[in-house]
Amino acid sequence: EAGVVQSPRYKIIEKKQPVAFWCNPISGHNTLYWYRQNLGQGPELLIRYENEEAVDDSQLPKDRFSAERLKGVDSTLKIQPAELGDSAVYLCASRSGGGRASTGELFFGEGSRLTVL
Amino acid sequence: SQKIEQNSEALNIQEGKTATLTCNYTNYSPAYLQWYRQDPGRGPVFLLLIRENEKEKRKERLKVTFDTTLKQSLFHITASQPADSATYLCALNSGGGADGLTFGKGTHLIIQP
Numbered sequence: 329e330a331g332v333v334q335s336p337r338y339k340i341i342e343k344k345q346p347v348a349f350w351c352n353p354i355s356g357h358n359t360l361y362w363y364r365q366n367l368g369q370g371p372e373l374l375i376r377y378e379n380e381e382a383v384d385d386s387q388l389p390k391d392r393f394s395a396e397r398l399k400g401v402d403s404t405l406k407i408q409p410a411e412l413g414d415s416a417v418y419l420c421a422s423r424s425g426g427g428r429a430s431t432g433e434l435f436f437g438e439g440s441r442l443t444v445l
Numbered sequence: 446s447q448k449i450e451q452n453s454e455a456l457n458i459q460e461g462k463t464a465t466l467t468c469n470y471t472n473y474s475p476a477y478l479q480w481y482r483q484d485p486g487r488g489p490v491f492l493l494l495i496r497e498n499e500k501e502k503r504k505e506r507l508k509v510t511f512d513t514t515l516k517q518s519l520f521h522i523t524a525s526q527p528a529d530s531a532t533y534l535c536a537l538n539s540g541g542g543a544d545g546l547t548f549g550k551g552t553h554l555i556i557q558p
Contacts, residue, residue, distance in 0.1 A: 332488075361546075370449075370534050370548035371489065384545060419488055433479065434546065436488030 330354070332437035334420050340443045346408035349440045353401070353422030360397060361434065362405050363419040371419055377403065407442075415444045447472040449549035451535060457555045458525050466520040466552045468535035473547075475537035478511055478518050483532045483551065492533075493520075525556045 333352040341347050353360050358379050363371035374393065376384040379400035388395065392411070397403040407414055418441075421434040450469045458464040468478070477496045481489035495502045495511040495518065502509045508521040522529050532551040539547040 363548075368550070370536075370550045373545075373547070376545070421488070433491035433494065434481075434489075436490070438486075438488050 332420055332422050332435050334418075334437035334440050336440055337438060338441050338443075340445065341410055342445050343412055344409040346406065347410055347442060348407075349405045349418050349420075349442075351403045351405070351420030351437060353403070353420070354424075354435055357422035357424050357435070358400070359423040360403050361419075361421040361423075362395060362403070363421065365417045365419055365439070367416075374405070374418075410442070410444045412444050415442055417441050447539070447547075449473075449535065449537065449547060451533075451549040452552040453550065455553040455555055457557060460525060460527060460556055460558050462525055464522040464525045464529070464554055464556070466533050466535075466554065468518040468520070468549055470516050470537060473516075473537055473539060475539070478509075478535060478537045479546070480507075480509060480518075480520050481534040481536060481548075483534060489534055489548075522554075527556045527558050530554055530556045 335350050360377040362374040364374055365371045373387055375388045375395050377397045380397050393407055395405045417439040419436055419439045421436045423432050423434050448471045479494045480492045482492055483489040493502055493504055493509045495509045497513055506523045510519045532553045534548050534551040536546050536548045539545045
């Protein structure tokens with residue numbers, strides 16, 4: 329079974345340019361997460377989806393970040409315009425089930441490393 | 446404010462010894478806590494989950510304890526091997542139902558041969 333697939337693995341852009349990251353979760357996983365991880369830090373949640381609904385986007389900088397999960401499967405995270413401080417690894421994760429009874433593990437992709445010059 | 450604290454310094458352990466990693470938290474009341482392993486350039490990989498009503502959980506050479514009074518979890522690797530060298534992250538559910546998962550900064554473990 330394929331794991332969580334992310335692309336691109338690496339992206340280098342100049343500040344003020346747009347960038348987009350794509351995530352394909354494990355088949356059948358209803359819950360999808362986008363995390364940002366800075367060097368030497370733990371992952372920080374940006375947004376969580378239950379199927380196609382964003383149920384927690386409180387940490388997403390909405391002035392420049394946007395995300396979508398059409399049809400409740402693949403998801404795209406966009407930054408426009410990018411700033412120097414956006415340099416980080418963007419991790420996508422998925423989990424089966426959902427709701428208050430869910431305590432399952434998260435399956436992470438390999439991440440997309442963004443460098444903003 | 447809410448905090449999750451893990452050993453900020455790298456932990457150096459001699460091969461064959463037991464490595465013990467600490468995760469302390471404040472201003473959370475987690476229903477469960479998870480531990481993940483992360484290798485350089487890779488995404489985190491799930492290791493163990495322990496619930497608030499469980500004191501201890503084991504999986505092969507791994508053991509996790511959870512003390513809700515001390516607000517602390519300990520993660521042990523017995524008979525450590527150089528291949529165990531990695532960053533270990535603790536994560537706990539932070540409210541918003543069972544799905545809000547917050548991570549600590551991680552502890553970098555180095556097992557020396």
